[in-house]
Amino acid sequence: MGRPREFDTPALLRQASDLFARRGYAATSIDEVVKVTGVARGSLYSIFGSKQGIFAAALKRAAGQRLGSRSLGERLDMKHYHGDPAEAASLLDLLNVAILEMASHNHEISDLVQHIIDTHGITAQALGQRALVRAGLTEAAL
Amino acid sequence: MSRNKVEIKAGELVITPRGLDKLWSFTKEIRVPLSLIRGATYDPGVVAESKGVRAPGLNTLGKKVSATYRKDGDRHYWNVVGASDVLVIEVDPKFKYNRLILSVDDPIGAEQKINEAVHNQES
Numbered sequence: 662m663g664r665p666r667e668f669d670t671p672a673l674l675r676q677a678s679d680l681f682a683r684r685g686y687a688a689t690s691i692d693e694v695v696k697v698t699g700v701a702r703g704s705l706y707s708i709f710g711s712k713q714g715i716f717a718a719a720l721k722r723a724a725g726q727r728l729g730s731r732s733l734g735e736r737l738d739m740k741h742y743h744g745d746p747a748e749a750a751s752l753l754d755l756l757n758v759a760i761l762e763m764a765s766h767n768h769e770i771s772d773l774v775q776h777i778i779d780t781h782g783i784t785a786q787a788l789g790q791r792a793l794v795r796a797g798l799t800e801a802a803l
Numbered sequence: 804m805s806r807n808k809v810e811i812k813a814g815e816l817v818i819t820p821r822g823l824d825k826l827w828s829f830t831k832e833i834r835v836p837l838s839l840i841r842g843a844t845y846d847p848g849v850v851a852e853s854k855g856v857r858a859p860g861l862n863t864l865g866k867k868v869s870a871t872y873r874k875d876g877d878r879h880y881w882n883v884v885g886a887s888d889v890l891v892i893e894v895d896p897k898f899k900y901n902r903l904i905l906s907v908d909d910p911i912g913a914e915q916k917i918n919e920a921v922h923n924q925e926s
Binding site: 687690691692695702703706707709710711712713714766767768769 | 841842843844845846847848849852874875877891893902911914915918919922923926
């Protein structure tokens with residue numbers, strides 16, 4: 662009766678993260694999220710309330726991943742990093758999308774971005790470096 | 804011109820269907836407390852989905868829809884023309900509708916305005 666079916670929320674958020682990181686926020690439609698995750702539109706709205714709700718949950722999941730004992734900022738400054746670069750890169754991509762597209766006019770997202778940056782010690786250098794790597798304009802530092 | 808005027812007034816979202824849509828959908832105005840709004844999303848793709856079973860209202864070959872629909876126990880209010888400029892507002896099930904699907908002017912601006920108002924009201 663109208664309640665969402667059981668499904669794997671972390672997997673859904675990982676897939677949504679990949680989509681937002683690749684396409685950005687505005688260019689990601691709910692149609693795309695439905696297609697990539699296989700979760701019905703009605704269930705997405707019931708669980709997350711909105712596209713912004715999906716994005717915020719994806720960002721929180723990415724920030725909550727095990728990122729090791731050292732801060733993410735420190736680790737990204739390391740020349741030879743042997744941890745999980747995919748999770749770190751995914752978080753930085755989502756942060757960059759949030760900063761460029763949303764944070765200037767959206768307090769829920771700007772508060773969340775600030776909290777994650779403070780918690781993980783993420784530097785402007787790390788964000789900028791990752792933006793260049795994502796654009797294929799420099800080699801990965803990870 | 805869009806079919807609905809959407810405004811935020813004194814802690815409520817006020818939706819006013821324009822012109823004859825008031826008649827078709829049997830709705831003069833919908834007022835939703837911001838505390839019951841879970842989020843707004845610009846989502847033109849929602850129009851292509853199955854709407855469920857129609858309660859009183861109008862549906863002219865899918866292009867113009869002004870009606871209440873029931874789907875899987877949910878209650879959705881539709882007032883949409885065409886497939887662009889569509890805003891989906893998710894509402895707490897305590898309200899008479901738990902989803903509003905509306906044609907509005909500037910749906911991306913409306914999405915941002917509503918989500919920001921809901922956040923400000925919570926914090």
